[in-house]
Amino acid sequence: MTNKSATARLIGIVALVTMLIGSFVGLFVVSPDRLQGDVQRLMYVHVPAAWLAFLAFFVVFLMSVLYLIQRDLKWDRVAHASAEIGVVFTVLTLALGSMWGKPTWGVWWTWDPRLTTTAIMLAIYVGYLAIRSFADDPDKRARWAAIVGIIGFANVPIVYLSVIWWRTLHQPPSSPRSVSPEILWTLLFNVLAFTFVYVYLMMRRIRLAKVEGELEQRVAYNG
Amino acid sequence: MELLRRSWAIVWKDLLIEARTKQAFNAMVFFAALVLFIFSFALGPDTELLREVSGGLLWVGIAFTGILSLNRTYQSEETSGGIEGLRVYPGDPRAIFLGKLFGNIIVLLAVEAVLFPAAAVLFQIEMLPHVWELAGVAVLGTIGFSIVGTFYAALTVNLRAREVMLPLLLFPALVPMLLGAVNATTLILVGDPMQDSGIWIRLLVAFDVIFFVISTWIFPIALEE
Numbered sequence: 236m237t238n239k240s241a242t243a244r245l246i247g248i249v250a251l252v253t254m255l256i257g258s259f260v261g262l263f264v265v266s267p268d269r270l271q272g273d274v275q276r277l278m279y280v281h282v283p284a285a286w287l288a289f290l291a292f293f294v295v296f297l298m299s300v301l302y303l304i305q306r307d308l309k310w311d312r313v314a315h316a317s318a319e320i321g322v323v324f325t326v327l328t329l330a331l332g333s334m335w336g337k338p339t340w341g342v343w344w345t346w347d348p349r350l351t352t353t354a355i356m357l358a359i360y361v362g363y364l365a366i367r368s369f370a371d372d373p374d375k376r377a378r379w380a381a382i383v384g385i386i387g388f389a390n391v392p393i394v395y396l397s398v399i400w401w402r403t404l405h406q407p408p409s410s411p412r413s414v415s416p417e418i419l420w421t422l423l424f425n426v427l428a429f430t431f432v433y434v435y436l437m438m439r440r441i442r443l444a445k446v447e448g449e450l451e452q453r454v455a456y457n458g
Numbered sequence: 459m460e461l462l463r464r465s466w467a468i469v470w471k472d473l474l475i476e477a478r479t480k481q482a483f484n485a486m487v488f489f490a491a492l493v494l495f496i497f498s499f500a501l502g503p504d505t506e507l508l509r510e511v512s513g514g515l516l517w518v519g520i521a522f523t524g525i526l527s528l529n530r531t532y533q534s535e536e537t538s539g540g541i542e543g544l545r546v547y548p549g550d551p552r553a554i555f556l557g558k559l560f561g562n563i564i565v566l567l568a569v570e571a572v573l574f575p576a577a578a579v580l581f582q583i584e585m586l587p588h589v590w591e592l593a594g595v596a597v598l599g600t601i602g603f604s605i606v607g608t609f610y611a612a613l614t615v616n617l618r619a620r621e622v623m624l625p626l627l628l629f630p631a632l633v634p635m636l637l638g639a640v641n642a643t644t645l646i647l648v649g650d651p652m653q654d655s656g657i658w659i660r661l662l663v664a665f666d667v668i669f670f671v672i673s674t675w676i677f678p679i680a681l682e683e
Contacts, residue, residue, distance in 0.1 A: 303679060355633050358626075358629070359630045359631070361626070362623075362626045362627040362630060365626055365627075366613070366623060366627065369617045369618050369619055370617060375616070378679060378680075378682065379613050379680070382613060382676055382680055383627060385672075385676070386609075386672060386676070387630075387631070389672060390630075390634075393634045393665065394630075394633050394634055396634070396661075397633065397634035397637045397638065397661055398633075398637070400637075400657060400658075400661065401637050
């Protein structure tokens with residue numbers, strides 16, 4: 236336990252330091268975008284947040300499959316932790332994207348395939364967390380959540396494809412421009428920093444889930 | 459074959475209950491008509507506008523009405539512990555899913571058989587020349603809606619607040635199906651010069667097949683006690 240805790244603290248420190256360096260470089264060192272100016276610096280948090288959200292939901296999917304195969308609540312705890320973090324970072328992605336969209340596109344929101352899919356993905360995983368909160372029995376909760384985790388993840392690419400078709404019948408979707416190596420490296424560094432944050436949050440959240448599970452069991456046992 | 463026979467027994471049982479009580483069907487038709495009315499009030503008496511958005515209105519009506527029916531899917535089993543009985547019967551538990559699925563499709567299609575003509579009258583749409591295309595889209599959309607719906611209804615039936623949980627899980631999952639059905643219906647109704655409706659019908663078919671496979675595969679896990 237203490238060993239794990241020490242590892243978590245170490246990763247937390249690494250996450251904090253890389254976040255600070257990444258933010259500093261992104262804000263002050265890298266030259267601003269020629270067309271968008273300083274607004275473009277939002278990319279250094281927006282893209283990593285989006286990456287993290289997808290990573291988190293992929294982990295939910297993997298852990299859901301593992302749970303259904305092995306029926307070990309350990310996998311369910313990981314899936315739950317990852318879903319919560321994923322939802323937080325999806326909201327962050329949407330909020331940051333919205334702030335970026337207003338000065339560059341002129342609108343807070345547009346029905347772009349990626350935006351729309353992200354919003355629907357958020358709804359899917361809010362549903363995932365909601366079904367967990369309404370189930371009392373740990374095994375049933377884990378089983379139902381795993382099913383939603385699998386179907387929800389399978390649905391994301393189908394939603395994306397259908398929204399692309401829906402939009403391209405009206406307008407071409409926005410495409411990423413080629414980026415300079417300086418910008419790319421800063422971005423990749425920030426992605427790395429966010430991934431450390433994810434690992435750190437996961438370790439803490441899983442431990443918390445474990446304690447919550449024990450508490451739930453004791454309350455049930457004592458009537 | 460055995461699977462189909464068992465499924466049919468469940469369909470028959472549910473339809474018989476429905477035929478004798480007639481509670482759900484009448485309420486659903488009335489509710490669907492009211493949804494169309496409310497849209498007409500919300501969007502004003504501009505018939506041209508209503509006609510242009512009629513595909514969307516119809517499918518929102520179907521989705522809302524369908525939720526009512528889905529919430530009742532396992533109700534007759536739930537009230538008297540009948541699901542335990544179904545569960546201990548020998549044979550593949552998938553028969554329960556298939557039976558409930560066919561039942562939902564039949565009831566929802568029956569509602570649509572009233573809803574589409576009602577929309578044609580209310581919104582002054584010429585539906586008769588396109589009746590077969592519309593029926594095709596309605597069947598494909600209804601199958602997709604019912605597959606995901608029947609599946610999630612089995613998950614939520616034991617939950618507190620299932621009336622909220624079912625749409626919360628269902629509607630995000632239905633986005634591709636709704637996009638396909640709404641766009642295909644609208645293109646058929648307002649004209650399709652670019653022949654775009656084919657892509658939406660293909661999307662509907664793909665959605666139906668993918669979710670049918672996933673749902674029938676996972677359903678036994680959803681049903682476990």
